[in-house]
Each structure stands twice: as C-alpha cells, then as structure tokens.
Amino acid sequence: MKQPKPPLLKNIIYAFLFGGGICTIGQAILNLFVTLGVPEKQAGNPTVATVIFIAAVMTGLGVFDDIARVAGAGIAVPVTGFANSVTSMAVEFRREGLVLGTGSKMFALAGSVIVFGVVTAFFIGLISALI
Amino acid sequence: MQSYTIERKIGKQSVLLDKTVTLVSSATVAGPKESLGPLSAFFDRSYNDTILKEKSFERAECHMMEEACHLALAKAGLSPDDIDYFIAGDLLNQVISASFCARRLAVPFLGIYGACSTLTEGLSIGAMLLQGGFARNILVATSSHNCSAERQYRYPTEYGYQRPGYAQWTVTGAGAVVLSSEAGEGPRLESITIGKVVDAGIKDPFALGVAMAPAAADTIYNHFVDMAREPSYYNLILTGDLGGVGKKLNEDILAGKGYTITPNYSDCGVLLYYPHQQVGAGGSGCACSALVFLGYFYEKMLKKELQRVLLVATGALHSPTTYLQRESMPAIAHAVSLEI
Numbered sequence: 001m002k003q004p005k006p007p008l009l010k011n012i013i014y015a016f017l018f019g020g021g022i023c024t025i026g027q028a029i030l031n032l033f034v035t036l037g038v039p040e041k042q043a044g045n046p047t048v049a050t051v052i053f054i055a056a057v058m059t060g061l062g063v064f065d066d067i068a069r070v071a072g073a074g075i076a077v078p079v080t081g082f083a084n085s086v087t088s089m090a091v092e093f094r095r096e097g098l099v100l101g102t103g104s105k106m107f108a109l110a111g112s113v114i115v116f117g118v119v120t121a122f123f124i125g126l127i128s129a130l131i
Numbered sequence: 132m133q134s135y136t137i138e139r140k141i142g143k144q145s146v147l148l149d150k151t152v153t154l155v156s157s158a159t160v161a162g163p164k165e166s167l168g169p170l171s172a173f174f175d176r177s178y179n180d181t182i183l184k185e186k187s188f189e190r191a192e193c194h195m196m197e198e199a200c201h202l203a204l205a206k207a208g209l210s211p212d213d214i215d216y217f218i219a220g221d222l223l224n225q226v227i228s229a230s231f232c233a234r235r236l237a238v239p240f241l242g243i244y245g246a247c248s249t250l251t252e253g254l255s256i257g258a259m260l261l262q263g264g265f266a267r268n269i270l271v272a273t274s275s276h277n278c279s280a281e282r283q284y285r286y287p288t289e290y291g292y293q294r295p296g297y298a299q300w301t302v303t304g305a306g307a308v309v310l311s312s313e314a315g316e317g318p319r320l321e322s323i324t325i326g327k328v329v330d331a332g333i334k335d336p337f338a339l340g341v342a343m344a345p346a347a348a349d350t351i352y353n354h355f356v357d358m359a360r361e362p363s364y365y366n367l368i369l370t371g372d373l374g375g376v377g378k379k380l381n382e383d384i385l386a387g388k389g390y391t392i393t394p395n396y397s398d399c400g401v402l403l404y405y406p407h408q409q410v411g412a413g414g415s416g417c418a419c420s421a422l423v424f425l426g427y428f429y430e431k432m433l434k435k436e437l438q439r440v441l442l443v444a445t446g447a448l449h450s451p452t453t454y455l456q457r458e459s460m461p462a463i464a465h466a467v468s469l470e471i
Contacts, residue, residue: 068291
C-alpha cells in the first residue's frame, strides 16, 4: 500500500541547522562559564544543566513541541530532547497527582534511555577493564 | 425450533427502515483548530482554547459533549425526560466522556465503542430501536479531544516529535443528534449497513487512513450490493475520517470492484481543515464526522441542496497496548443512508 514518504532531505537540512544551532548555543554558554572562572574541564556539567533548564522551560511554556515539529532530530538528539521527554510527561500527568502522576510517569518515556545507557556503560566498562 | 421472519434485513449486512426515523435536530461544539477551519460558520458553539476552564482535557471533552446534547435537545424542543435512550461513545478508555455525560443527563444510557465510527454506530442502533418500536426519542452523541486522545494513544501533548505527513489530527469537538419516530423537518434515516471488522495488516499507528479505507470500501460495497444501488443513487457519499491518503485508497479499492464513487464522494477529514493548518492527511476522531456531517451537511440537507447522502463513519479499533504488542490495526465502518 502506498504511503507518502517523509520529506527526508528537508528533515536532514533542518536537523543539521537546528542541531548545529543548539550546539553553538551550548558552546557559547560553556565559554561564558569559563570567562566566569569555571575551569574548562569542569564547565561541561553546568553547561548541560543550563541547556536542560532552557529546554524544560520551553516545554512548560508550550513552545518546544512547535519547534520540534520543524527541527526533528536536530532538537531530539541533543540533551534538549531528553529534557523535553521528562518535562512533558511531568507536566502532562500532574493532573493525576504529584506521586502517582508526575512522580511515577516522569520517566516513562526517558526511562529506556537511562536503562540502556547504564547497561551500555556497564559493558563498555567491562570491556575496558578486560583489555 | 421456532422460526422467525426477519422482515427488515436486506442482503448480508443491511437493514431497510420502513418506519419513520427522523434526525429532528443536531448540534455541534468545536475546538480551536476546527473553529479556524473552512466550516467554522456551521458549528453551534466554538471554543478558542482546549481546556474550557475545566481541570483536565478529559473534563473539557465531557463538557463539550454535555453542551452538544443540551443544544440538540433545546433545538428539538425536548428535555432529557423526553429521551428514551441516550446512546453515546468516544475514544477514551471506558468511554468516560460518554458515561460521565450520561451521569448528568440521567436518562437510560447505552455506552458504545466504535472508535471514530461511533456516530454511525449510534445512529444505526438508535434507528433499529425506533424501527422496533422501543422508543420515541433517542439522543445520540459522540466526542473526541485532540489532547486527551494524544495523551492516551501517543505522547504527552508537549512532547516534541515529527509526525509523518500521512498522520491525521484528532479533532476536538462534540456532536449530538436527536432521533425521533415522529416525522419532522430533518432528514430521514432510510437504511443502514453494519460493517464487518476488516484488518488490512497495517501496523503503523499513524497510518489510520490506510488501515480504515479497506473497511470503508467493504461496507460501501456491501451497501450497494445489499440495496442493489449504484453510487449515482446518492448525491453524496461521505466517509468519516479517512483523510487524503485513505480517501484515495477507498476510491481505488471500490473502483477495483466496479464502483466509481469519485464524482460524488467526499471525506469529513479532508473537509474540516485548511491545508495550511498543518494537520497532515486531515482530521480524525469521533468528532470529525460529527462536526462535518451534523454541522455542515445536516444544514445542506435541510435546505434540500442534498437529498440523498450515504454517511460512512470509519474507526480504527486498535489500542496503545495492541500496537506495542505488534498487532495490526483492525478497522470498521458503518453506513447510514439519509434522505430528505
């Protein structure tokens, strides 16, 4: 059966531009932390936290999904996508209560990223210990 | 064994109604995106937000259905006490919008589930109850809400992802219609064809139109065969929510069986939005056929611009559980023939 194909080239170009844009902003934030006196090696963590914070606020304001419809993988692959998947679930299930709603549903989408991230890290660690 | 004569059943799947079953009044309540579409002038009430000052999207959907019911009753000059049965359904688990709406109406209630085919399923059951002499007035209602459907079937509303171009947009709105055994100004239900569940083996939950088109084609084909009619018998053949992709597929399947419906065929999902509203292949959801038929075409029938309409609402009968378990999506379509 025939189904219209997604506009692959357009999606790739937008993903490249938005993904690159987010990384440039991330670099600018990192440089800012360095100028503020954070050692360059440790500036990564506050940078990631800042980007997560921005993505979470944008999700709360309801603009993240509008941007993501255009940006696609460009915004989903960086840490912004992870932040959005957690925050959007947290906001969505607030009406079912803080504990059984927000608390338990928060990682329903992002949970598999954490699980398989930890599993992969374990095996990589095992391999590097054996070599 | 006692034998019964089944007088009204025609062919394999159809029922010919010889008693009067009139759609005496209809009412529609539309959400924000629908109110900006080309049919906005035909809805009884339009909202420019999705929450309606309620505490959840589910409450907002129920609110819309209650409002549609009260508007339809008021137009017919009836009160809930005059209604013998309230038949309603929606997309949410345990058909909560319908049941919670029935809680306030306090009339005998039959909750039904036919996904987006609910409108014609309700009309069919209502028509047979009236034909059988079991009721005088029946209220049929259905609703869907983009946000409550998204969070149940797909992702949270604020989750950012790209939908494929053939995906459809769940309509926010509700529609209600009063069926009566007394003749009135409104269109008459003349015959109905109850659909079979048809599974085309589609597993992509975004490809609703493609999954539902074979069911629509099967029901329309059986309607023509049972009633010995040609597509030209109708001024309009209207499917519920196949969208652009499913509409084309439905035309192709029926053409393959020797019925060309294209000249007088349309789809509610295609009509409800402008192309620039970014809804992919069109609208979907119970409210899609409810808004387009009960809002727009009902009025056209009242003005006698259309005299014979075949309304075929289509539904995909999958759930989030079945598609995660890699099941394909079965679909259904029920047809009702209306005359004025």
